[in-house]
Amino acid sequence: MTQQQTGGDVRLTGISKTYGSFEAVKPLDLTVPQGSFFALLGASGCGKTTTLRMIAGLEEATTGTVSLGGQDITGLPPYKRPVNTVFQSYALFPHLDISENVAFGLRRRGIKSVKKQVAEMLELVQLGDFAKRKPHQLSGGQQQRVAVARALINHPQVLLLDEPLGALDLKLRRQMQLELKRIQTEVGITFIHVTHDQEEAMTMADTVAVMNGGRVEQLGAPADLYENPRTTFVANFLGTSNLIEGEVVSAGTDIVVAAGGGKLRLPTDRCTAPTVNGGKLLLGVRPEKISLAHADDADAIADGRNRVTGRIVDSSFIGVSTQYVVESPAGEALQVYEQNIERDARLTPGAEVVLHWNPAHTFGLDAAQDIDAGVETVEDAA
């Protein structure tokens, strides 16, 4: 596999897309470094696919520019751009066999001896024996790999993936995630991956841009996004967050917030919102960071930890962990994930409990936002 070294960063400058009066993508600046695995994550209709299609040239940008390695490609038609796309439905040519599908891009660029390259590429995606089959004779996962091979064989500077795993079942999807990650590491091409599956984005990408309503809400490494969400949308869309509304009592190296009849603390540097004494603030903490103690053992909890008292309303045993829903003055349905190491038999629905966690695991958000933004609803999940 020869690596393309002439590539460069993908740079979107003030790019936007408007359909009539609907702003699919609001003016947006984004830089994707060369060789990175970049994910555009968001719910359907957030503008992520439109952004990808503008990079591919399949959609004309209303404003702004797309540049690749310093060269402005905004005005180029798709067939002149050194990028290739793996389409959501694969879009394999039904009248051509697998090897001709894979060879399509090479042939269009006038390369005559494609046989060796095609064989190599089919080997890379482990489909060497399928060269003479037609697309409809392949399973979904195999078609998906053909689509990847057909794009990669051209050594594009950027590979665009538009929900490439959306049509696969869960198990195959997990397998293909690792496969794509392996291929990306092997060929070193920039991958821009569009997905609505936060787990997929976090597993595969080095950098994730969370999009919402045509804007990038936050951009960063998966762990950073997860630990330090800057908006309620990101906090709720990536995993689950407990968001507690409170009133700022004092601010120093730690911010002290009054919430649910108690006082909670968080480090100042983990708060992205401006704090005014007496002002409102949203405190967030991830369910797995919280420990659960029965109310009778409340004295045994170490000093200096954040505490919230409440009552278990629901618990479900997941295997590795048990997930509790706790009702408390601080929040109606606080989520707690407890590892199943030493299970306390008293922690059943109805039990009075104390939730406690390290203040350092608390993050602070601006209370002016919708507290439920990005919460996955039943329709979204379907």
Added chain:
Amino acid sequence: MTVTKEAPPAPVTAELKVRKPSTRKRLVPYWLLLPGILWLLVFFALPLVYQASTSVQTGSLEKGFEVTWHFQTYWDALTDYYPQFVRSLLYAGTATLLCLLLGYPLAYLIAFKAGRWRNVVLVLVIAPFFTSFLIRTLAWKTILADGGAVVDVLNTLHVLDVTSWLGWTESNRVLATPMAVVCGLTYNFLPFMILPLYTSLERIDGRLHEAAGDLYATPATTFRKVTFPLSMPGVVSGTLLTFIPASGDYVNAELLGSTDTKMVGSVIQTQFLRVLDYPTAAALSFILMAVVLIMVTVYIRRSGTEDLV
């Protein structure tokens, strides 16, 4: 899982209950086929057998015909009328080609570019069917009439000089020339070309065009390598639906042509209805059928569309 909670019915009753409808279900396709089969039998198979027997009969209208296995009729029919056969295939072939050239862009437009006008344009395509075939063909007589606007324009542009040199028209008239017949055929059979073309173009996934563009194909190459090959089923059925009836057509040749442009359809019609030489007419019909069948078979084999349908 609510399904597992329900107790399964006792096995014996279940089997009885299942088996009866399954026998009935197996028969359903045959019941559905029955009207079609009957229709074919009465209106196609039986007349065909009757015609086959007529073609090997000898006799006259006064004395009556009887089967004498006189295969000579076929040979005579072929030698007497081979110019009309050749002309039929030539005219039908030309008309089919013209239909394809005219119909493809229109079908492409309806399938990919018409947007909300799609249904309107489709209705316009079949609108001529609301008028009788004969009347529409007669209208062409007026259109192409001597001294009419069309002839005048073609004359002024010196088009007729070229076409008459090619033998398609006369130097100052279009009516009663091969071109008039081909025009009539093209016009009358155009919808039969457009509709199957449209159906097969419309089925092409638009993302395939995007994928081709993404893989460095220019729009022209995309058409050549993706769109056209994928529309082959439509091209094949469209050309068949045009060529087969056109090669047997006699209305256009009768109304728009002259004795020099007679097609085999006219000959068959004349033999049946005026000369009353039934064996020759039947033999001509069979020869035409055989020729068309052979041509169609070769054509379908060569176009290799089995995979796509």
